[in-house]
Amino acid sequence: MVGGVIEKRVMIQRASFVVACREQLSALCNAWAKLYIDVTMTDLPTLLEQVRHCTICADNLPLGPRPVVQLGTRSRILIAGQAPGRKVHESGIAFDDASGERLRRWMGVSPETFHDADKVSILPMGFCYPGKGKSGDLPPRPECAPQWRARLLSHLGKLEMTLVIGQYAMDYHLPGRKQSVTEAVRQWRRSWPAVVPMPHPSPRNNRWLGNNPWFEQELVPELQNKIAELLQCQSDACG
Numbered sequence: 001m002v003g004g005v006i007e008k009r010v011m012i013q014r015a016s017f018v019v020a021c022r023e024q025l026s027a028l029c030n031a032w033a034k035l036y037i038d039v040t041m042t043d044l045p046t047l048l049e050q051v052r053h054c055t056i057c058a059d060n061l062p063l064g065p066r067p068v069v070q071l072g073t074r075s076r077i078l079i080a081g082q083a084p085g086r087k088v089h090e091s092g093i094a095f096d097d098a099s100g101e102r103l104r105r106w107m108g109v110s111p112e113t114f115h116d117a118d119k120v121s122i123l124p125m126g127f128c129y130p131g132k133g134k135s136g137d138l139p140p141r142p143e144c145a146p147q148w149r150a151r152l153l154s155h156l157g158k159l160e161m162t163l164v165i166g167q168y169a170m171d172y173h174l175p176g177r178k179q180s181v182t183e184a185v186r187q188w189r190r191s192w193p194a195v196v197p198m199p200h201p202s203p204r205n206n207r208w209l210g211n212n213p214w215f216e217q218e219l220v221p222e223l224q225n226k227i228a229e230l231l232q233c234q235s236d237a238c239g
């Protein structure tokens with residue numbers, strides 16, 4: 001009699017345990033499914049609209065949020081930059097400044113091509129102007145990349161080349177990097193042409209460029225050739 005009661009209790013406990021497990025598993029599955037859908041399925045216009053209205057780190061932005069991104073699902077080239085400067089914040093146009101002029105020269109493209117989202121996507125590590133520090137602009141806001149970057153990148157299925165500009169973009173796009181920025185750029189052939197580590201084109205980097213003439217002598221001509229090939233291929237609809 002006692003044995004029968006114990007057996008019944010064990011059976012009830014086991015059944016409740018199985019139900020609890022199923023519920024937990026189902027909740028976990030639902031959470032993963034939601035995350036998966038969120039990360040991969042949100043259509044690009046909806047996602048860009050969400051970015052446009054983002055205020056996540058508004059309290060830390062001296063001029064308030066104004067995300068500056070350029071994204072097109074057909075683009076084969078991505079520029080992974082740092083964060084907009086003040087001038088870009090005011091115009092709302094990516095690289096609409098002296099850095100952009102130099103970057104376009106390095107790439108060998110016109111402003112029209114550069115600002116055509118079907119050809120070039122531009123995703124800085126922080127989308128809004130972060131303000132000024134003691135020596136130049138502050139780093140990109142750390143909240144931005146975890147919130148938006150993977151979801152936006154998931155829409156760039158045709159990428160063949162990512163220009164990774166400066167330390168913060170290298171930390172993300174060259175994970176596990178041990179070298180300095182200069183060394184990473186010097187070893188550009190290692191990940192060529194998929195990932196191209198580059199110095200920031202800002203006039204503040206004139207001294208770096210003077211100390212490292214090989215960058216403009218060796219990397220830049222190869223970069224221009226490859227970009228011309230990618231753009232030509234795109235207009236011929238090859239590949």
Ligand code: SF4
Nearest residue numbers: 054056057127128144
């Ligand atoms: S920097 Fe990024 S996270 Fe911060 S408000 Fe702008 S879009 Fe949002």
